[in-house]
Amino acid sequence: MSKLLIVGTVAFDAIETPFGKTDKILGGAATYIGLSASHFDTESAIVSIIGDDFPQEYLDLFKKNNINIEGIEKVEGGKTFFWSGRYHNDLNSRDTLETQLNVLADFQPIVPENYKDAEFVMLGNLHPLVQLSVLEQVKNPKLAVLDTMNFWMDNALEDLKKVIAKVDVITINDEEARQLSGEYSLVKAARKIAAMGPEYVVIKKGEHGALLFHKEEIFFAPALPLEEVFDPTGAGDTFAGGFIGYLAKTKDISFENMKNAIIYGSNLASFCVEKFGTERMQDLTKEEVHSRLEEFRKLTQFKIEVT
């Protein structure tokens, strides 16, 4: 079994959508990535930082999902990273209401000894220098995947470019791909971003699906059309977790298999948005994931006789 190392936030989120609002609930990029990847029975570990206000039950949830938490540093007297946001009516955009960095402000990540030989590394959204530090602590990973955000393009672009130069895959949303490349066409944007380092570029388009670029090849996975999207928080991280989880499980990092990984990422993300926060990911079963894979097949597979 492959080892998967995940770095990213473990956080409290407070979310408002047109359907309701939550108090502080479990959130954070590493949380969503970990829960999503755990569907593939990988041996995974999270590197992150929390305060002593972080409930033991959440840590138990990670352990229950076979996620190693040795690398989650607990700061006594510190407070866990907190984010709150309000989604607009169409759920396609949101305003950040509050961000409290708290313990994250001085985070120096330490990769557990047992994960320094991890074959798969998922750099979830965090300061690029933290991502870089984690990557440098791992010896020769088979695949490193980077997820990032426009915030780091605005505030730490040079550092971000250093990480981008060192990873195999970058996942990024469409607006961020345009910002990073200066190109409106996603085909051109992906080419420019690939020239910065990553051999594979994944552009996430939310409800409009995701594109995987590799050299001159392109693969596309739609988002599953849903009756109701309840809360989009964590969908991108869940997508990334499904993507790398599937690759870690199958150990096949060919372009053909990455197509499957993109489909699994979309599959898992389609569950994430059905309830608030991590709620749906916590009770998700293997049978549900398999059954939805069939829905993706029906949605996209065709058999044309050339006329």
Place this chain on the structure above:
Amino acid sequence: MSKLLIVGTVAFDAIETPFGKTDKILGGAATYIGLSASHFDTESAIVSIIGDDFPQEYLDLFKKNNINIEGIEKVEGGKTFFWSGRYHNDLNSRDTLETQLNVLADFQPIVPENYKDAEFVMLGNLHPLVQLSVLEQVKNPKLAVLDTMNFWMDNALEDLKKVIAKVDVITINDEEARQLSGEYSLVKAARKIAAMGPEYVVIKKGEHGALLFHKEEIFFAPALPLEEVFDPTGAGDTFAGGFIGYLAKTKDISFENMKNAIIYGSNLASFCVEKFGTERMQDLTKEEVHSRLEEFRKLTQFKIEVT
């Protein structure tokens, strides 16, 4: 061979995009539909109206593409319908600069005798009462497809509902589907629109692809990711023409075959946007269409072993 009857505008367009502008060039819904459907060697006819300012060379173009023009009424002393528009920088939206109805204002469509038994009827964008009149002149078609626009929802909703009630398939864009149904979720919107009559609902999302709904089943075709979109004019009509042209050729109106039709519609539309107006559709070869079909396969087809 099936007969395909097309009603819609035959027009002059003047188009501005960030890449340039045109004088009055050949345009109109029926024009794009006809040129697109002609790739399937159907026996097709256009019902429309033009003024005596309409050049013979355009009529010859229809004839060259095996499109019967008996049903295109020429009004002596009349002027052809004219539309001009300017696209915004992202090419996803446009402003109408001018609309001159001209001969279209009093159009009473007459279906040629030889097409009153057409098996396939494509009602391109026009006043719903004109669409209805054409449909009523055809005896028992195998499949009637309706395309329409928000303009008719705003100005002739009750008439539009009458046509919608009588067709088998409606093609409509995402914003129009939301307007017509009052539902934001496209899954819910499609269900409400299907309840108005059509057994099949196609929702066009432009660069984000197209969805086909039938009862509880959904199929999705992406748009081909392009380096450059030059001029989106006519893409929706070209999509509709490819869709019905393929069905008319194969004579199979099952849901499974409609998936193929959606792919062919997307295929042809991906060429349409590469040049101004109908330019690309005029020089398009069968080999190019087949080769792009392979691109659609690579873009969407996957083979997952269930893990």
